[in-house]
Amino acid sequence: MPIVEAVGTITGEICHIRARNEGGPRFDVTQSEDERHGFENLVLLCRRHHKMVDAEPDVYSVEALEEIKRIRECDMGRPEQAADAFYAKILLGDLRRIEVTNNSGNVVIDSPGAIIAKTVNVKTTRNTVTIQPAAGTIGADLKASRYIQHLISRYNEFASVDKSRDTKFSYGAISRNIEANFRGPWRMLAIEDFDALCVYLQQRISRTRIAKSNAAKGLKAFSSFEDYT
Template identity: 80%
Template sequence: MAGPSEKTIKRLFAVSGNLCAFPGCSLPIVESVGTITGEICHIRAQNEGGPRFDKAQTDEERNGFGNLVLLCRRHHKIVDAEPNVYSVEALEEIKSIREREMGRPEQATDSFYAKILLSDLRRIEVNNNSGNVVIDSPGAILAKTVNVKMARKTVKVQPAAGTIGADQEASRYIQHLINRYNEFASADKARGAKFSYGAISKNIETNFRAPWRMLAIEEFEGICAYLQQRIGRTRIAKSNASKGIKSFSSFEEYSQTVRG
């Protein structure tokens, strides 16, 4: 079942003023550093058995603008835990109030916030698996949380089509930048704490909200720019720059070298 469209969430974010719709709540939906602190809430539940579910709704109506509201995580849990108190009419009213108070025209940056809110909504946690799990693929299961039992102790997640991990050249270049950063940063003897080679990948995951291999290919340039900036701030890279020496290859240069 298809979820809300990016266009719908972009509009929803604009009229929310980037604030939880619950009365008196001043928590942002997305922090200035990009951390998601809010969620997309279905006024009438998306799935049967959920709070305020209306079987007369079509899938399009369930995921349409009129059936969605942005709430902080705490208030999302509260309104769904007590659907008799927080009725459809009550949620529609608080959404309307917030729109009148904080609504504004859409901005170009709203597309970015719509993407990360949708990514959070579609997040899937796989606890166990005995085969393949396909995410956002035709015919696949779409859910917020999927629990699957299995006998194996390890799970290998294959990046879906359209992700960085599915593009071999893009993956190799990002790994090249990660290796170069680790090489330069680990050589800094002035570092106080013990160097962690895995920290840079964790930093990417924190900043971009997912492991880099699982991110959409559209995020490739942004991740490259982030890694190149981190490399450029190391002592070795600064020394190289003063001598006119490049500290890393561009994607085009690297790809040509790999191709031979």
């Protein structure tokens, strides 16, 4: 399960390796407050595994969690991306309290149509928080967003019926591929990336068996941006 879904929904939680409160799993009375909330004592988990880890401290010891963290950092580490600071603030706020300070641009969080700058304080009782695309992103441009959704839908429509596939088709794979290639969820990408993203998706569509068959018959595989909008 991804910690941050392609649409911007946060599904992960910060787990304290040594509990932050006395009586909690793996609590270490010798730790200072700074150590307790420091990077070395934190590991990122999905909610299900966070509950498992805290419910079975004998199985998931300090040493075990530190080793899990080390392995995941080696396997999954990557350069920091532009949206990471937003996601980190939400995760550190335990998905219920958000505080974003000293940001250099505008941040829009869970508030359609609003532009919030400099300092953001949000409280919510919901279990998940969705980041709304900021101004200047593809997701904030209605026409651009609709066209990207059209291309993704068309790719999934064509690729999902290919009987020659060796693996089970995943409708979410194309969004994950976009995130890997463009270093962020498509809705969060700058509008300047729109043309490159369109070319990427159009090429993916054109490589499907149905698109190739349609092309041989003189049929279009997708609408142009101008025609679609």
